[in-house]
Amino acid sequence: MRTDDSSQMGGEKETGRLEAFSDAVFAIAITLLVLGIKVPPHMEGVSSWGLLTLLFKQWPSYLAFFLSFISILVIWVKHHNVFTHIKHVDNHFLYLNGLLLLFVTLLPFPTALLAAYIQHEPKVAAVVYSGNYLCIALAFNLLWRYASSDGYRLLGKDMDQGLVVIINRRCNYGLLYTLGSVFFAFVNENLFLAYLLIFLPFNMYPLALWRTNSNSGKNRTHAKPPKSPIA
Amino acid sequence: MRTDDSSQMGGEKETGRLEAFSDAVFAIAITLLVLGIKVPPHMEGVSSWGLLTLLFKQWPSYLAFFLSFISILVIWVKHHNVFTHIKHVDNHFLYLNGLLLLFVTLLPFPTALLAAYIQHEPKVAAVVYSGNYLCIALAFNLLWRYASSDGYRLLGKDMDQGLVVIINRRCNYGLLYTLGSVFFAFVNENLFLAYLLIFLPFNMYPLALWRTNSNSGKNRTHAKPPKSPIA
């Protein structure tokens, strides 16, 4: 509905405010996650060991918090990096960004669901959890494709073509990664968690992977930041 | 009380800080909505199918989240667009904006009310929900009328008259739309929901409607953004 709307593009607005608004939403979503970690209800005469046991039993809450925190952080970094190339904004882009934010603000829900059900009914929880990230990856792809298609619609006219290719590739990689997590969510919850944990560093440092292919960025200096290949 | 106060206008303050504060409030309100979606309380030995059923039964929460998320997003866009024309701020304007923010921060409450009662006692919930949006539309109108009346009180002296007419029309349209939703809330909850969903795209792209009338904005370039007709 949103993406095939073929009305004229709206006037350009500053990307600054949109990015500031998005940053605030990311910051709040990442901070609300902690509300999913509950203090064990107080039991009269609980021992040190008893309380420790109660706290350890909540490991799914800590794991879910950790996974979602890092994930939102990674999405924020990617969002931030892509936005450094966005030179103007139109109404379609704004609502595509809103679609992305919708699924980001939703995250505390599947996070709490995963924490509550990973031990008892993991399949549904894992599928919903990974499905939310799939939606985020899809929205992110739509956002980038819309901005970069049709003659670099919202990018600077001097945008580096090689960079667009790299970002395209990275968007595809993100989509593949989340599709993989949906797949493992259907297969087995332990494989699912292992998959998420193993791929965390690769999500955090995707550029390390691509840097081996392209030797750009070797001769950079501190004084003048060159056109950066990260996105 | 606030609007008919006829005291002298206070000194001018930067619109920047007011807009940043408003943006933060919008961002927090939009992110708090997710707290209305609860994880189904854990039941021992629930099956995959059982959990899925529990999750599907919560559709009013998802629908209410979705409707309120998009609505706040649309209000934020309109707020942001109107503020691009505001050149100075006085104390009346500041409190009119505060009135608007009051009803925006209230939104999580009628949203949760709608989610809880749409299936059981929909009329009251729908009327309160749409009533809150009516209050927002009224506050928005007051804000704009105050800023634009009395010789473009808070707008730039070079403000395009045609643009003011367009924003006026759009404010009237917003008021009519929310009045319509209050009407349907009284009539029938299904018509009410259908009305909200059908009009979502029109709220998101009001400019598409007006663009057919005015052919402005055809010959714009990327380099120099012209005076934008969106508001």
Add this chain to the structure above:
Amino acid sequence: MRTDDSSQMGGEKETGRLEAFSDAVFAIAITLLVLGIKVPPHMEGVSSWGLLTLLFKQWPSYLAFFLSFISILVIWVKHHNVFTHIKHVDNHFLYLNGLLLLFVTLLPFPTALLAAYIQHEPKVAAVVYSGNYLCIALAFNLLWRYASSDGYRLLGKDMDQGLVVIINRRCNYGLLYTLGSVFFAFVNENLFLAYLLIFLPFNMYPLALWRTNSNSGKNRTHAKPPKSPIA
């Protein structure tokens, strides 16, 4: 402890970041207030009238929300106005501002207390509620006195002396007002609420009162905002 610390002043930091941080805290505190308004727990087969009655019975929540929302808004405006005159910041000032923010972030608690107990055990709730505002007024006074004392310590060297006198007076007025609300909290809860509601407009437009004394600000233009007498 904080205020009589006589250590050397720390280096100057930008007021911008401090104000942005404070604004974020204000925005979050004002938006969290809505969490104090609960949806009536769903009762099977409740009628429209029954739900309306349940909603009306929650009037203390709405009233407390309204009072605290406007109060935080007014404090934000005052904070913002005072900060327009702050030219540098030191560590003492930073912690005095932190003290102010501490009591601002606390506000959702006495607000919820007032909503829960105004009908049943109003005295304690009203005293705690007004006591919190007294602490805010005290912290605000400390903040301003520290900034303006000792040869306009943190103000610009060209600060208008008459303006300092006006802000001093307004700080005293704020202190008196909150002392009054503590007094009425001890006397009677209805007088207390009446006092708060009657004085709301005066808190919102204090400058209207002072403007009649000083005729400054009459011959201002839109282009160059003069040194503003609001604080």
Add this chain to the structure above:
Amino acid sequence: MRTDDSSQMGGEKETGRLEAFSDAVFAIAITLLVLGIKVPPHMEGVSSWGLLTLLFKQWPSYLAFFLSFISILVIWVKHHNVFTHIKHVDNHFLYLNGLLLLFVTLLPFPTALLAAYIQHEPKVAAVVYSGNYLCIALAFNLLWRYASSDGYRLLGKDMDQGLVVIINRRCNYGLLYTLGSVFFAFVNENLFLAYLLIFLPFNMYPLALWRTNSNSGKNRTHAKPPKSPIA
């Protein structure tokens, strides 16, 4: 995992956005603390004295709120001060900062744990609480060591060497302080609380301690802020 990653440094991004995002997270974490203070559940016919007693019985909530509020404020000040020296950012730094924010957003959890269990099973609660601060201090050290090592990696080339030594010392001091709090958490909860309260002012004014050693910063003027020795 994060720190020994030896991939090439990513391109430089503006420190501004990172600091704004961090500030928002600090502001939200500090404001969410109040959600840990609950209104005593309403009891029919409670007397003024009874409600007061209920409120006084919640002193651990108020104490935990106060301790965590001041601690986050102090961490924010330190974070802010260190960032004034950061001239560029790379991906490692970004995730080290994310690690710091992770433990900051976690704080409402150990704060609520401390409030709930300090009277009944204090050891575990105090160890978890102080352990969280230890993690924050460790993350802060990593952040600073990474930025300042390898030829002032992310600092300006003209960074004052003496200043780096002072910040190093202060990072060590912070680590020692949190190690001390973990120690006292194991020993006795009263000593633990006394330790935290006694050291609060030293955490707030560390510079007062160092200023006696170094006489720098004596001959500064208001007009041109010199290179500030606070960090």
